[in-house]
């Protein structure tokens with residue numbers, strides 16, 4: 001029973017080491033991905049994984065919880081300080097579940113939610129028909145303006161007046177511009193709706209003050225902890241005091257059972273890291289790098305949705321340069337060159353969500369590795385070269401070598417020794 005993982009299960013270790021090698025030697029430009037610090041990873045692999053702790057600190061349904069109570073209270077206090085939130089629930093296992101808990105707390109089945117269309121950048125938990133959200137609630141979707149490719153606040157106000165939603169969701173998975181939360185508050189107030197900001201993608205930017213702050217304007221805020229925030233895979237819910245009890249009851253016993261105490265400890269470690277000056281510098285660099293990558297891509301002739309980015313991500317509209325090339329094909333060509341991106345629909349896409357006419361790119365992971373604007377220019381050129389010469393395997397292999405060389409200058413987890 002005391003064997004190390006290496007001895008106990010070399011097959012599993014092999015898969016892990018292969019993925020570490022893949023990460024190390026390729027450029028991950030998927031904007032929702034990141035890699036945690038060693039400290040966060042150690043917390044996730046800790047003893048706290050074993051404890052059942054249904055309930056909340058000092059109010060558990062299990063005995064023996066005094067030390068996990070300490071860990072959860074630390075995580076809560078740090079999250080409150082980091083974001084300036086009145087109340088925080090650190091138990092949601094994932095972003096989808098955090099949103100589910102909010103709907104469960106504030107709505108009845110059949111109530112109306114005003115939220116962003118998926119193919120314009122929204123998330124599946126904002127109303128995809130196959131997701132619980134689309135099945136149990138009446139979804140009124142908003143999109144972006146055809147001309148500007150940005151959200152038009154007059155359109156949102158009109159939709160809200162017409163449909164009188166009980167909840168308005170502001171937030172997206174593929175929107176490259178800022179949200180002006182004060183304006184969303186005005187619209188919510190005008191129709192008596194609750195306002196939820198889903199900041200899954202931009203939480204790190206917000207924590208570091210490089211994106212407008214939703215906390216003063218929103219009733220409830222959900223975020224994942226593993227994207228720009230660089231914590232473990234999971235989520236948190238922040239809310240005003242008046243919603244605290246309803247939110248806590250919705251998470252447990254509403255939609256979850258026992259919390260993952262090891263993950264909660266790791267969230268606490270990540271929040272501590274996010275309060276250090278280096279984190280602010282890191283988030284600033286994410287944004288600078290995104291701007292540099294966007295500029296480099298534009299210089300290479302690509303059309304970016306909205307023409308650029310204010311945050312950590314951008315969308316290439318392939319129809320403007322390579323009409324025959326779908327997002328799926330482009331992403332596959334780029335993977336051959338060691339560049340990992342998502343296919344993604346663009347606003348008013350004529351292709352389906354599985355084919356798409358766009359690709360989505362972001363800079364959280366390459367910035368965490370220490371890459372700067374200069375490297376982003378190189379990456380833009382690599383992307384351009386790969387797509388231009390996509391019919392030549394040799395050309396893609398040549399880019400692959402250049403990608404590998406660049407990656408070797410920016411190592412991930414130099415001394416990671418958790419598995420031996």
Ligand SMILES: *Cc1c(COP(=O)(O)O)cnc(C)c1O
Nearest residue numbers: 094095096123172173198200224
């Ligand atoms: C990623 C994301 C989520 C959900 O996260 P999971 O942890 O994958 O369930 C929710 N909302 C938005 C806007 C996201 O981008």
